[in-house]
Amino acid sequence: GAVVSQHPSRVICKSGTSVKIECRSLDFQATTMFWYRQFPKQSLMLMATSNEGSKATYEQGVEKDKFLINHASLTLSTLTVTSAHPEDSSFYICSANEGWGTEAFFGQGTRLTVV
Amino acid sequence: GESVGLHLPTLSVQEGDNSIINCAYSNSASDYFIWYKQESGKGPQFIIDIRSNMDKRQGQRVTVLLNKTVKHLSLQIAATQPGDSAVYFCAEIPYMDSNYQLIWGAGTKLIIKP
Numbered sequence: 423g424a425v426v427s428q429h430p431s432r433v434i435c436k437s438g439t440s441v442k443i444e445c446r447s448l449d450f451q452a453t454t455m456f457w458y459r460q461f462p463k464q465s466l467m468l469m470a471t472s473n474e475g476s477k478a479t480y481e482q483g484v485e486k487d488k489f490l491i492n493h494a495s496l497t498l499s500t501l502t503v504t505s506a507h508p509e510d511s512s513f514y515i516c517s518a519n520e521g522w523g524t525e526a527f528f529g530q531g532t533r534l535t536v537v
Numbered sequence: 538g539e540s541v542g543l544h545l546p547t548l549s550v551q552e553g554d555n556s557i558i559n560c561a562y563s564n565s566a567s568d569y570f571i572w573y574k575q576e577s578g579k580g581p582q583f584i585i586d587i588r589s590n591m592d593k594r595q596g597q598r599v600t601v602l603l604n605k606t607v608k609h610l611s612l613q614i615a616a617t618q619p620g621d622s623a624v625y626f627c628a629e630i631p632y633m634d635s636n637y638q639l640i641w642g643a644g645t646k647l648i649i650k651p
């Protein structure tokens with residue numbers, strides 16, 4: 423199947439700094455990518471839908487200025503957590519589809535710890 | 538709002554037995570359903586999918602059943618193995634969602650007893 427690569431897999435940062443997470447579709451073009459946040463023992467919570475060449479669509483309650491999403495090409499979307507605080511510590515996951523009606527492929531996830 | 542699978546149960550199964558994981562959904566307009574497996578510290582992995590015009594679909598050691606009358610989805614895993622230990626999520630896609638946005642269930646943790 424298609425591969426989605428997410429990097430880094432783990433990151434520890436100081437409170438107040440920014441962290442960028444990359445999501446790449448390695449062998450297909452992804453018009454749409456999704457960013458999720460997952461708390462321990464909970465389901466995935468959609469944060470935003472990222473469309474290539476346009477602004478991301480954020481879910482209600484997700485701060486767009488805090489979670490900056492850039493989808494500059496058909497194979498790369500980035501999520502930047504700005505001015506990170508300990509409460510931003512979480513598992514962040516991206517996914518991408520080749521097209522409508524196809525399965526979503528997920529990245530490996532990024533464990534963010536803000537200290 | 539509409540949701541899928543509000544519960545997060547834990548299912549313990551003896552190795553070698555069959556596992557049945559259930560999921561209830563509430564969006565009658567959903568067209569496409571997927572089961573994902575998520576191992577600790579990893580992203581979800583596609584297991585099997587089914588469209589609303591089907592009742593059953595089989596894969597390798599897995600079977601998905603869809604009962605639209607009661608809005609119920611189940612995943613059956615035959616001859617459960619230690620490697621099947623994970624959290625299993627059902628997800629649905631509303632009919633003709635242009636972004637193919639998944640609506641996630643709460644998940645079920647499957648524990649395999651030796």
